[in-house]
Structure formats: C-alpha cells, structure tokens
Amino acid sequence: MSSGLVSETIHALYSDHHGWLSGWLRRKLGCTHQAADLAQDVFVRIMSSPSQPIMREPRAYLTRVAHGLVVNHWRRREVEQAYLDALQNLPPSMVPSVEQRLLVLETLFEIERMLSGLPIKVRQAFLLSQMDGMKYADIAIELNVSERMVKKYMAQAMLACLTLGRAI
Template sequence: MSLVELSSQQYVQRLYIDHNGWLNGWLRQRLGCAHNAADLAQDTFVRLLNSSDNLATLRQPRAYLSTIAHGLMVNYWRRQAVERAYLDALAAQPEALAPSPEEREIIVETLLAIDAMLLRLPSKVRQAFVLSQLDGLTYGVIAQRLGVSERMVKKYMAQAMLHCLLLVQE
C-alpha cells in the first residue's frame, strides 16, 4: 500500500470519527429510520474509501459528506419506489402466478438496472423509448408528441436499444 493511499485511509478514518454521529443524525431526520440511516452513513464512508478524490483538500467535509449521502438517499428512495410499484403490480396478480422471493429479487434488480439505464439516456431518447415500449405508440405519434421528425424518433429508438443491449451484456 502506498503512502498516499495510507494517508487517504487515515483521513477517511478521521472524517468517520469526527462526523459519523452528525451524518447519522442528518440521515435519520430525513429517513425517519435509524437502521437505514446507519446503513447509508456507512455506505457514504465506503464510497469515500473507494474514491480517487484528494480528500485532504476538503474545506467543508460535512457539505461533502451530505452531498454523497444525499445521492445515496435518492438511490435508496428510487429503489423503494421501484420495489413498491412492482409489489403493487404483483399483488394484483393471482397468487398462482406469484414468483418466488428469489425471482422477485432478480426482477427488482432488473427493474432498477433498467431505471438507471433510462436515467442515463437523454430526455427525448428516454421519452421516445417509454412512449414506444410502455405506451405502445407508433413512431409517427411519438414524433408529433416530441415535436421531431419520425426519422429522429427512429434514431432515438436505435440509441435506446443500444443502451438496452449494453445493459444485457453487463
């Protein structure tokens, strides 16, 4: 281990000692759950340990920590929303069609990966993809809704499909 890595780990250790209690409280206020707050605080410091940023130059460590924790909290809420939507859809199905807990976890993970992929797409590409795949609209109707040509919608769909293929390869 190099001296730079050692000093970075020592700095994260110092940040943890100085700010973990504050960060836990900050997250607990927003989440309303001490257990989830502790998990996200821990994830924040793990993210710091894996970071390539020069942490020793931080002037406002709490602002930096809260920014990282906020991003993790948004991801947590997004995951909760996807899981809740899936479980609501599942509850509407006959019990005989219900997947096993393992299958449910795989489905939720897949939905989260699709959600993350969609968020990486440019806005109009994402809209075209959702209108086509979820709403079943034709390219002509999508073009009218987005105010673009049908040829542009085809380009958007090609871009979205490429992202889907890359997701499958992961």
C-alpha cells in the same frame, strides 16, 4: 496521497462527521436503521473511490455523496413498490417465489438505472414506444421533434438496452 495518509484522512472524516451525517440522513429518511446503513455506505463509497478528494468543506462533500445515495434509495423503493403492487393482482398460483422476485427486482433496478442515465427525450421516446405502444410519428408530435429524431432516440435507447443485457 499515500495510503497511510488516506486512511488517517478518512478515519478523521468518519470520527468528526459520522454522527452529524447519520442525523442528517435520519431527518431525510425518517428511519434510524436506514440512516445508519446509508451513512456507512457514504464512507464505503469514499473509501472505494479511486481518487480521494481534498475536502475543504467535508460536510458539503458528505452531503453531496449522501444525497446521491438517498435518491438511489428512493428510486429503488419506488420500483420495488410498483413491482409488489403488480404482484398483488396475480392469482396465487402465478406469484413468483422469493428467489424469483429478488432476481426480477435486481433486473428492474438495473433497467431503471439504465433509463435514468439516458437523456430525457431519449428516455421519453423509449417509454412512449415501449410502454404506451405509440408509433414514431405520434412520439415525434408528442416530443415536438422530427420522426427522424425519434428514430435516433430509439437507436440510442436500444443500444443502452443491449449494453445492459450484456451486463446482466
């Protein structure tokens, strides 16, 4: 598809469906401003996609892209709220600066994204080990798998952590 045709297609998609998409997002999010931001993000994502899909059902396609962005939006809000809740328990002298908080939040978002990309049992094993301090034998019982499988899960999770560490 030539770049001129792609531009025309995206322009038509935007013109024909932006208002509808903004309304759909507004109902999902309950906020006009967030809906407008995410609607723009949908079209930016489509424009920056290496391959432009042929859309027989443009609203279904837009909904699918927007749904993914809404899920990411809610995840980010949950992570941010948990962090802000933890900060409230700190004495004022230990509260990090705004810049430090932003850096920590970005790191937490990356960790959450990495964890959400892991298979469920790998994620569960990792969290049970790292957050709850459980031993591999106990994790095996909890997940109804062998201890050897827990070791494989942990190796997979640690590899993801190393990969993330290099990216950050």
